[in-house]
Amino acid sequence: xxxxxxxxxxxxxxxxxxxxxxxxxxxxxxxxxxxxxxxxxxxxxxxxxxxxxxxxxxxxxxxxxxxxxxxxxxxxxxxxxxxxxxxxxxxxxxxxxxxxxxxxxxxxxxxxxxxxxxxxxxxxxxxxxxxxxxxxxxxxxxxxxxxxxxxxxxxxxxxxxxxxxxxxxxxxxxxxxxxxxxxxxxxxxxxxxxxxxxxxxxxxxxxxxxxxxxxxxxxxxxxxxxxxxxxxxxxxxxxxxxxxxxxxxxxxxxxxxxxxxxxxxxxxxxxxxxxxxxxxxxxxxxxxxxxxxxxxxxxxxxxxxxxxxxxxxxxxxxxxxxxxxxxxxxxxxxxxxxxxxxxxxxxxxxxxxxxxxxxxxxxxxxxxxxxxxxxxxxxxxxxxxxxxxxxxxxxxxxxxxxxxxxxxxxxxxxxxxxxxxxxxxxxxxxxxxxxxxxxxxxxxxxxxxxxxxxxxxxxxxxxxxxxxxxxxxxxxxxxxxxxxxxxxxxxxxxxx
Numbered sequence: 001x002x003x004x005x006x007x008x009x010x011x012x013x014x015x016x017x018x019x020x021x022x023x024x025x026x027x028x029x030x031x032x033x034x035x036x037x038x039x040x041x042x043x044x045x046x047x048x049x050x051x052x053x054x055x056x057x058x059x060x061x062x063x064x065x066x067x068x069x070x071x072x073x074x075x076x077x078x079x080x081x082x083x084x085x086x087x088x089x090x091x092x093x094x095x096x097x098x099x100x101x102x103x104x105x106x107x108x109x110x111x112x113x114x115x116x117x118x119x120x121x122x123x124x125x126x127x128x129x130x131x132x133x134x135x136x137x138x139x140x141x142x143x144x145x146x147x148x149x150x151x152x153x154x155x156x157x158x159x160x161x162x163x164x165x166x167x168x169x170x171x172x173x174x175x176x177x178x179x180x181x182x183x184x185x186x187x188x189x190x191x192x193x194x195x196x197x198x199x200x201x202x203x204x205x206x207x208x209x210x211x212x213x214x215x216x217x218x219x220x221x222x223x224x225x226x227x228x229x230x231x232x233x234x235x236x237x238x239x240x241x242x243x244x245x246x247x248x249x250x251x252x253x254x255x256x257x258x259x260x261x262x263x264x265x266x267x268x269x270x271x272x273x274x275x276x277x278x279x280x281x282x283x284x285x286x287x288x289x290x291x292x293x294x295x296x297x298x299x300x301x302x303x304x305x306x307x308x309x310x311x312x313x314x315x316x317x318x319x320x321x322x323x324x325x326x327x328x329x330x331x332x333x334x335x336x337x338x339x340x341x342x343x344x345x346x347x348x349x350x351x352x353x354x355x356x357x358x359x360x361x362x363x364x365x366x367x368x369x370x371x372x373x374x375x376x377x378x379x380x381x382x383x384x385x386x387x388x389x390x391x392x393x394x395x396x397x398x399x400x401x402x403x404x405x406x407x408x409x410x411x412x413x414x415x416x417x418x419x420x421x422x423x424x425x426x427x428x429x430x431x432x433x434x435x436x437x438x439x440x441x442x443x444x445x446x447x448x449x450x451x452x453x454x455x456x457x458x459x460x461x462x463x464x465x466x467x468x469x470x471x472x473x474x475x476x477x478x479x480x481x482x483x484x485x486x487x488x489x490x491x492x493x494x495x496x
Contacts (some may be wrong), residue, residue, distance in 0.1 A: 016286070025315045033318045042324075051081050053078040056405055060074060067389065107266055108179050108255055109266050110247075111252040113172040121228055130324065133171060135215060136176060152184045158173055159173065186347070189350065205250060294306070294309075349352035
């Protein structure tokens with residue numbers, strides 16, 4: 001039987017991470033639920049990607065700093081848009097884009113929410129109903145500003161959220177809206193009275209309710225929606241739609257707060273949610289005895305709380321928020337629509353400038369010119385190896401790459417080296433990777449199924465001068481540097 005290498009946890013102080021929980025629960029969670037087979041396969045694939053991120057499943061690379069001559073072994077990431085770990089650059093990129101498109105006007109934050117009575121119906125028809133939700137939010141924003149403020153073309157950025165702070169299904173849309181826009185002739189800029197708008201939440205909610213229910217009924221007529229388990233007949237679905245049409249829906253309108261009238265704080269807030277999933281590692285408090293404890297913010301009560309979930313339920317709730325294939329979480333419309341966007345934004349800047357008689361022309365022009373051009377932002381191609389050296393803060397370069405199979409072998413060998421008696425004793429041998437690997441070789445002399453790399457050494461097919469051992473050395477020295485002398489790591493056995 002071929003030797004199987006386990007995925008080792010190498011750090012002495014275990015860092016709480018969503019990926020570690022997903023890896024531990026892999027194969028034990030049923031992600032199908034009420035999804036179609038195609039959707040279930042996609043969700044399973046995404047969860048597998050998140051579980052394998054930066055643990056060796058995608059290989060590794062060696063990076064070198066020419067300035068201080070230090071080397072590092074970096075585990076490659078999954079690059080999945082649902083991964084919070086991999087989404088840092090996308091969030092930064094989106095933030096820079098929004099900063100570039102920003103107009104010298106006030107901004108408003110709109111939120112429209114779907115009643116929980118529709119949660120199961122939406123979950124059973126994710127792609128169709130979530131697309132309809134985004135369209136309805138856009139139509140509602142346009143209809144609201146036109147009907148109540150006389151604005152024909154506002155700037156709109158729409159961000160879809162499917163979760164609440166407790167990781168449950170909570171379908172809602174955040175809208176970044178310019179507090180003004182073009183009139184019907186596109187020759188005049190019209191400002192929106194923000195204070196008046198903040199008192200019109202119910203009007204926005206009513207417009208959104210009418211539009212979304214119209215979209216759902218249209219979808220059902222065109223191609224009948226899949227019924228969730230608790231709605232056995234079409235009549236049951238009609239009853240649910242009739243019920244939600246008779247209740248008040250929730251919407252929110254907030255103007256700028258504090259000094260950031262230009263939308264800076266709002267853009268920064270939503271930038272955290274344009275990629276990733278329902279929860280980040282920073283919210284995890286404890287992972288113990290199969291229970292995951294995390295913190296959440298209760299917006300109704302205005303205070304933080306703590307919630308505990310079984311690890312399998314925790315993984316299942318995260319899977320609820322995997323978006324359908326091809327669906328964009330962020331969409332743009334109006335002044336921010338992709339077609340001729342720069343033209344429209346420059347027109348708006350000129351019109352706003354003309355309206356502000358007391359503002360100097362130079363000040364307005366300079367503030368616009370300081371923004372980076374879209375081409376310059378696009379040209380920047382951030383690779384993970386471009387992260388600066390932790391010792392001297394200089395750029396590093398890729399020296400070599402390692403395939404996933406060998407990466408896991410290196411990681412498991414380093415785990416064995418860290419578990420040797422010499423390391424645990426804290427002697428000189430513990431600081432010398434060559435002595436540590438010699439100790440592992442000696443320990444496995446009479447083992448029936450040796451570690452693959454050790455087996456190659458016994459058969460004289462490799463040795464310490466092989467490039468593979470550069471990874472072993474770098475990873476070993478890095479992990480030794482992170483070990484606490486009072487709490488040595490527990491080595492995991494190699495499973496046959």
